[in-house]
Amino acid sequence: MPFDRTQPISWENAVGDAAVMLDELQPNIVKAHTREFLTILFLKFNDPAGAKTFLKSLTQTPAAAPLLKSAKTHLQEVKAFKATGKKGTPYVGVGITSAGYALLQIPDPKVPPDLSFRTGMQNATLNDPAPAAWDPHLRGVIHAVVLVGDQMSGTRNKALTAVHHLIDAAHGVTILGKEKGHGLHNSNGDGIEHFGYVDGRSQPLFLTEEIDDERLTTDGTGNWDPAFGLDRVIVPDTAAPDPTRHFGSYFVFRKLEQNVKLFKKEEKALARRLHLKGDDAERAGAMLVGRFEDGTPLTAQFADGSHHPVPNDFDYDSDPNGAKCPFFAHIRKVNPRGSGGFEPVENERHHIMARRGQTYGVRTDQPNDGRIENKPSKDVGLLFMAFNADIAQQFEFAQSTWANNPGFPRVPPGAGAPGLDLVIGQSPTPRPDIHCPVAWGGSTISTTTATPQAVTMKGGEYFFMPSLAFLRSL
Numbered sequence: 102m103p104f105d106r107t108q109p110i111s112w113e114n115a116v117g118d119a120a121v122m123l124d125e126l127q128p129n130i131v132k133a134h135t136r137e138f139l140t141i142l143f144l145k146f147n148d149p150a151g152a153k154t155f156l157k158s159l160t161q162t163p164a165a166a167p168l169l170k171s172a173k174t175h176l177q178e179v180k181a182f183k184a185t186g187k188k189g190t191p192y193v194g195v196g197i198t199s200a201g202y203a204l205l206q207i208p209d210p211k212v213p214p215d216l217s218f219r220t221g222m223q224n225a226t227l228n229d230p231a232p233a234a235w236d237p238h239l240r241g242v243i244h245a246v247v248l249v250g251d252q253m254s255g256t257r258n259k260a261l262t263a264v265h266h267l268i269d270a271a272h273g274v275t276i277l278g279k280e281k282g283h284g285l286h287n288s289n290g291d292g293i294e295h296f297g298y299v300d301g302r303s304q305p306l307f308l309t310e311e312i313d314d315e316r317l318t319t320d321g322t323g324n325w326d327p328a329f330g331l332d333r334v335i336v337p338d339t340a341a342p343d344p345t346r347h348f349g350s351y352f353v354f355r356k357l358e359q360n361v362k363l364f365k366k367e368e369k370a371l372a373r374r375l376h377l378k379g380d381d382a383e384r385a386g387a388m389l390v391g392r393f394e395d396g397t398p399l400t401a402q403f404a405d406g407s408h409h410p411v412p413n414d415f416d417y418d419s420d421p422n423g424a425k426c427p428f429f430a431h432i433r434k435v436n437p438r439g440s441g442g443f444e445p446v447e448n449e450r451h452h453i454m455a456r457r458g459q460t461y462g463v464r465t466d467q468p469n470d471g472r473i474e475n476k477p478s479k480d481v482g483l484l485f486m487a488f489n490a491d492i493a494q495q496f497e498f499a500q501s502t503w504a505n506n507p508g509f510p511r512v513p514p515g516a517g518a519p520g521l522d523l524v525i526g527q528s529p530t531p532r533p534d535i536h537c538p539v540a541w542g543g544s545t546i547s548t549t550t551a552t553p554q555a556v557t558m559k560g561g562e563y564f565f566m567p568s569l570a571f572l573r574s575l
């Protein structure tokens with residue numbers, strides 16, 4: 102029995118093709134897999150036989166509970182944890198690049214068809230630094246990526262050792278390099294990124310169980326509907342035995358280094374330039390991100406404080422002139438919530454993707470003495486990861502047509518040009534001036550120079566995370 106991919110589904114009531122899909126889908130796609138500690142291995146295969154042996158073994162070893170579990174098993178583990186406290190197993194995920202599919206000798210018509218996937222991130226138009234400046238292990242040909250994560254470093258390490266054994270057992274698998282991520286939290290226990298802001302809160306939700314939770318246990322879903330059809334995150338796995346029931350997802354990986362010292366300096370300088378005093382100085386940083394550090398949306402209130410649970414039920418209807426949250430603020434650029442002005446909201450929603458990022462790097466300012474000059478300027482950042490059904494329409498659209506585009510969103514006359522996304526916007530030319538509300542919601546808008554770019558892309562690639570059925574069939 103086919104299922105309607107334009108709608109969310111209930112995993113607990115899934116039957117027929119929907120149940121097969123969940124049994125054969127990798128975890129972390131339709132629902133984020135929690136992990137505080139994550140290791141990402143970038144692999145190159147020297148021969149197809151060794152590659153096949155390794156990829157297949159992830160779904161078969163150990164026989165009783167293979168390292169690469171299904172989405173269904175993951176969801177069952179989460180349910181058991183909520184009911185009894187029983188901990189789940191580590192997360193293992195695997196993605197293959199277009200070059201990887203070629204090496205595996207998968208016939209071209211069966212290779213995942215997404216054009217961006219096939220051409221690779223190095224050929225994308227994203228205003229990225231030239232690949233020669235990327236980290237060495239991310240700049241050459243990559244065939245596959247393996248993610249290994251868990252809540253504790255010990256259990257992550259155990260799973261990682263098991264993956265290393267499989268790599269050693271299959272011949273011709275080379276580890277090009279690795280990234281290590283670990284979670285950061287604020288004093289409320291919420292996950293944050295290195296600039297200090299709550300991250301990972303706003304997500305498309307594909308399971309009715311998660312949508313119900315959002316409606317009943319948070320600030321609600323009356324203004325922003327987090328429900329998305331499965332067709333925004335999964336696509337038929339064309340190389341699998343039965344693409345009508347076996348699905349996968351396009352996985353975007355980008356290593357984004359954060360110059361925390363520069364960003365914090367600029368937050369302060371912006372507050373000075375706008376004459377924001379006392380507690381209101383916090384608004385300068387919130388204007389760059391669109392939320393205060395504790396996650397309070399700037400469009401909803403003029404100061405932080407509404408952090409539990411971090412709100413997400415808002416839109417920009419009450420702020421058409423950017424008098425509360427400026428148009429250049431990161432979250433307004435990458436999810437205008439119906440206020441972009443170029444497309445109807447249903448089409449705008451097609452560009453939203455499932456973000457699964459994790460912070461990396463060791464802070465040099467621990468214990469945190471609050472001094473900006475002690476904050477790191479390199480070697481820390483975000484391992485940006487996202488699942489997509491269509492890379493050009495989701496990740497690339499958000500980065501290129503929205504974040505990098507100084508003319509987005511469409512703004513009313515007199516509101517001042519929007520400018521680049523001041524967190525992730527990349528441009529070959531200097532960032533245009535920005536327009537900031539002097540008092541929150543007031544009519545006076547001050548024009549000032551944009552903050553410099555504090556995020557540097559250090560490399561990345563597009564992968565396809567295939568179905569377990571495909572991996573078993575190798």
Ligand code: HEM
Binds near residue numbers: 295436482496499500
């Ligand atoms: C170092 C780089 C980045 C930093 C520091 C960062 C930071 C943040 C923060 C603090 C939030 C607010 C938390 C939330 O609403 O979940 C957020 C949301 C978001 N970010 Fe980023 N981000 C980065 C890179 C990216 C990239 C590369 C993209 C995509 C091109 C992106 C897309 C989004 C989206 C779609 C949201 C949710 C917006 C919403 O629904 O309101 N971010 N980011």
